[in-house]
Amino acid sequence: MPSIITTSSDNSLSLCQLLDPEILADPYPLFHRLRREDPVHWDPYLHSWIVTRYADVVRVLHDFSAQTAPSPQELTAKGLSELNPIAQIMLKQMLFLDPPAHTRVRSLAAQAFTPQRVEVLRTHIREVVNVLLDTIDPNGKIDLMKALAEPLPCIVNAEMLGVPVEDYRQLKLWSQDFGEMLGNYQHATDRVRRVLKSLGEMTSYFQAAMREQRLHPRGGLVSSLMNARIEGESLTEEEVIANLIVTMVGGQETTTNLIANGVLSLLRNPEQLAMLRADFSLIPPAVEEFLRYESPSQHTSRLAPDDMEMGGKRIRKGQAVIAVMAAGNRDPERFADPDRLDITRSDNRHLAFGWAAHFCFGAALARMEAQVMFQSLLERFPVWTLEPEPLKWRGNLGLRGLTVLPIRVEKCNSCRPAAHERSTQ
Numbered sequence: 001m002p003s004i005i006t007t008s009s010d011n012s013l014s015l016c017q018l019l020d021p022e023i024l025a026d027p028y029p030l031f032h033r034l035r036r037e038d039p040v041h042w043d044p045y046l047h048s049w050i051v052t053r054y055a056d057v058v059r060v061l062h063d064f065s066a067q068t069a070p071s072p073q074e075l076t077a078k079g080l081s082e083l084n085p086i087a088q089i090m091l092k093q094m095l096f097l098d099p100p101a102h103t104r105v106r107s108l109a110a111q112a113f114t115p116q117r118v119e120v121l122r123t124h125i126r127e128v129v130n131v132l133l134d135t136i137d138p139n140g141k142i143d144l145m146k147a148l149a150e151p152l153p154c155i156v157n158a159e160m161l162g163v164p165v166e167d168y169r170q171l172k173l174w175s176q177d178f179g180e181m182l183g184n185y186q187h188a189t190d191r192v193r194r195v196l197k198s199l200g201e202m203t204s205y206f207q208a209a210m211r212e213q214r215l216h217p218r219g220g221l222v223s224s225l226m227n228a229r230i231e232g233e234s235l236t237e238e239e240v241i242a243n244l245i246v247t248m249v250g251g252q253e254t255t256t257n258l259i260a261n262g263v264l265s266l267l268r269n270p271e272q273l274a275m276l277r278a279d280f281s282l283i284p285p286a287v288e289e290f291l292r293y294e295s296p297s298q299h300t301s302r303l304a305p306d307d308m309e310m311g312g313k314r315i316r317k318g319q320a321v322i323a324v325m326a327a328g329n330r331d332p333e334r335f336a337d338p339d340r341l342d343i344t345r346s347d348n349r350h351l352a353f354g355w356a357a358h359f360c361f362g363a364a365l366a367r368m369e370a371q372v373m374f375q376s377l378l379e380r381f382p383v384w385t386l387e388p389e390p391l392k393w394r395g396n397l398g399l400r401g402l403t404v405l406p407i408r409v410e411k412c413n414s415c416r417p418a419a420h421e422r423s424t425q
């Protein structure tokens with residue numbers, strides 16, 4: 001959960017700089033400065049250490065505690081008791097647990113989300129993408145966010161959960177609200193009110209889904225989480241709901257931004273777009289490069305498990321540390337020419353899905369959704385143009401994504417027919 005901003009004089013290296021829309025539009029010079037000038041930086045505004053080198057980010061994600069969600073007692077002591085219902089959910093989400101509690105919840109959830117189940121979704125993802133592409137006006141202007149990048153992960157997510165697909169717009173609104181809680185540092189009263197309302201609604205929604213599925217079981221995470229057992233152990237109803245919420249939020253906001261940030265990166269690097277259009281075997285490495293280059297999840301928090309030294313600084317046990325994966329992903333010590341988008345990059349062990357025990361639970365699904373989307377979009381509409389409008393990045397500092405992405409997509413008469421056209425010829 002975000003900490004509270006306090007005031008101090010020099011803030012030029014503070015992550016609060018991201019509140020400036022110009023810096024948010026291109027945060028990488030700030031990350032380079034941090035890494036060069038003070039790679040393990042105490043940010044007095046956030047009461048946190050900021051870590052920006054690749055090797056240090058790996059160390060933090062590997063060794064530090066993920067138990068960053070405050071207890072209701074801590075919040076009450078800080079006069080923030082209104083946040084208690086949110087903290088109570090977060091305390092049960094795998095993202096904020098250390099072993100052995102983390103191992104227990106994650107193993108039970110993994111039973112519900114096997115690679116085989118992800119593979120089953122592949123054909124279905126293709127169908128969903130084709131239906132979305134059918135609605136696009138050829139030679140027309142679209143907002144890529146609304147037309148493709150938002151609906152695909154929401155629809156797939158609803159399928160994955162095993163709830164009615166027609167609820168996907170509502171699930172999206174709830175996810176967006178909860179995502180604000182995960183990605184931001186400040187507590188704005190109106191936002192907290194909205195998140196609390198969404199949380200209440202989501203909880204009732206999943207309780208009803210669980211009741212329904214006890215009577216009429218169907219495939220999907222709701223039922224698998226309810227029924228998962230390891231050595232007689234199962235999840236409580238509260239744990240099921242908390243982890244349905246983290247999976248839903250984790251799966252929607254980030255995958256949307258992977259798709260849209262990837263399209264924007266290609267539009268800004270037309271030679272890479274041309275290369276990809278000419279050779280679809282480059283799609284998997286291109287998706288990895290989008291994840292590295294414009295990471296949808298820019299940073300995450302941990303707590304120091306002991307007093308320790310890092311980058312010549314003394315970190316005290318229990319102090320907060322923000323690991324900036326998006327900065328580690330541009331570390332020249334790890335990636336050659338890191339500010340260059342290179343869809344053929346082969347040594348690309350980026351940090352976009354995190355590292356170690358909390359490595360993204362849905363990475364395989366996100367990769368599949370993005371790969372299918374890029375191939376189908378390029379097959380159907382190979383010509384893309386960015387509309388000459390200023391781009392606006394979402395105010396969420398942790399989840400990097402645009403509010404709208406106006407582009408023009410066109411068919412290409414001289415290009416090869418799309419796969420779905422070839423199959424009907």
Ligand code: HEM
Pocket residue numbers: 061094095096106246247248250251252254255258295296297300301351352353354355357358359360361362363365366
């Ligand atoms: C491009 C898409 C995605 C990105 C960039 C992304 C990023 C991440 C990152 C960085 C973490 C680790 C956070 C940390 O260590 O603090 C994480 C964890 C997680 N992600 Fe994703 N994610 C994506 C897609 C998904 C999808 C599709 C799902 C759901 C199916 C999902 C569910 C989760 C869950 C449940 C966790 C917590 C895992 C744990 O704590 O053990 N994510 N994700």
